[in-house]
Amino acid sequence: MTEEFHSVEKALSEHLPPREWQQVQRILYGKALKPLELGPKIEGAAQEQDYEVSGYRFEAASEQLRSPQIVRVGLIQNQIVLPTTESLEKQRSAIFHRMGQMIDNAGQAGVNIVCLQEAWTMPFAFCTREKSPWCEFAEDPYDGPSTLFLAEYAKKYNMVIISPILERDRNHGEVLWNTAVIISHTGEVLGITRKNHIPRVGDFNESTYYMESTLGHPVFATKYGRVAVNICYGRHHPPNWMMYGVNGAEIVFNPSATVGALSEPMWGIEARNAAIANSYFTCAINRVGTEEFPNEFSSADGKPAHRDFGHFYGSSYVAAPDGSRTPGLSRVKDGLLIVEMDLNLCRQVKDKWGFRMTQRLDVYAESLTRAIQPDFEPQIIRGKL
Numbered sequence: 001m002t003e004e005f006h007s008v009e010k011a012l013s014e015h016l017p018p019r020e021w022q023q024v025q026r027i028l029y030g031k032a033l034k035p036l037e038l039g040p041k042i043e044g045a046a047q048e049q050d051y052e053v054s055g056y057r058f059e060a061a062s063e064q065l066r067s068p069q070i071v072r073v074g075l076i077q078n079q080i081v082l083p084t085t086e087s088l089e090k091q092r093s094a095i096f097h098r099m100g101q102m103i104d105n106a107g108q109a110g111v112n113i114v115c116l117q118e119a120w121t122m123p124f125a126f127c128t129r130e131k132s133p134w135c136e137f138a139e140d141p142y143d144g145p146s147t148l149f150l151a152e153y154a155k156k157y158n159m160v161i162i163s164p165i166l167e168r169d170r171n172h173g174e175v176l177w178n179t180a181v182i183i184s185h186t187g188e189v190l191g192i193t194r195k196n197h198i199p200r201v202g203d204f205n206e207s208t209y210y211m212e213s214t215l216g217h218p219v220f221a222t223k224y225g226r227v228a229v230n231i232c233y234g235r236h237h238p239p240n241w242m243m244y245g246v247n248g249a250e251i252v253f254n255p256s257a258t259v260g261a262l263s264e265p266m267w268g269i270e271a272r273n274a275a276i277a278n279s280y281f282t283c284a285i286n287r288v289g290t291e292e293f294p295n296e297f298s299s300a301d302g303k304p305a306h307r308d309f310g311h312f313y314g315s316s317y318v319a320a321p322d323g324s325r326t327p328g329l330s331r332v333k334d335g336l337l338i339v340e341m342d343l344n345l346c347r348q349v350k351d352k353w354g355f356r357m358t359q360r361l362d363v364y365a366e367s368l369t370r371a372i373q374p375d376f377e378p379q380i381i382r383g384k385l
């Protein structure tokens, strides 16, 4: 039943009278966004290839001394294409083909930065705890098949591509990491960043496969702005978001893979709150569909063994530093969300709200330094009970 529920926005717009819907939108989504006209070619290609495409525009006030810094970002959410029982080669090629179609359309629509979902080259097989065959999807971030594939699109469209993959680290004992590769508009790899927080919840058995990043919170100065990537579960950790802001990010992408039963009520809050708290844009991307695996696995909760993770609910969206946000893409369908944003909004919101000025990093740095000492005692003042 929930699998067929398209989106909160569709349900509200269909069932509320227009005047109420307008007020609900104002309160739930912030400042009304203008639609981005994508034109019949882009919309036609999406329809023909059976995915949703939608476009929105975040505007900023005009300034006297700075020109607008307009950037178009594209978020892609997708299902795996073939069953997980097919050969790895076929599964991967089919996903590459699908991404090629969607990135082509994004390129035609003038997108400057595109971000794919977490571990986009493969099914999200980490629920199974099986090493074979799934670890075979891991690849070198500099010259592995997905980077070589995407580099061509980056060059063709002068586009930065953020490619979250399962990495095989050839310089450090061939260990695995959960990594995002930042491919510059020239097709070269600008750098990599890795997942900082590895889940140990539900069937997200990722700690069986890879460890927490040791790379910190890098921000990449691209042709189109300063970008960072907070991979999936890192969105539950406000200090993780904060550090990308401290390092100067203007857009933070959150490529994810998460399921309805676990996290759906949190989804619309976390990346949006991060945009507000850190005065940058956030782009939350979730995969779609239900992926079934050949062998049963258990969740160690006394319930029957099963073959799937549950439903990945899509709902990708973009949030702005002023708290406004786009509607989400569908919960059930592949989608391309194209958003034009003026990065000048970041500084304008900093000046208005002063969240950076009032942040008190010094106080937290000192308190946290104390909190991690073995002899730390929480600062609790106890009254008579």
Ligand SMILES: NC(=O)NCCC(=O)O
Pocket: 118, 199, 204, 231, 232, 233, 234, 256, 257, 258, 259, 262, 263
């Ligand atoms: N991929 C991933 O880290 N998922 C964990 C579950 C969640 O964060 O909602």
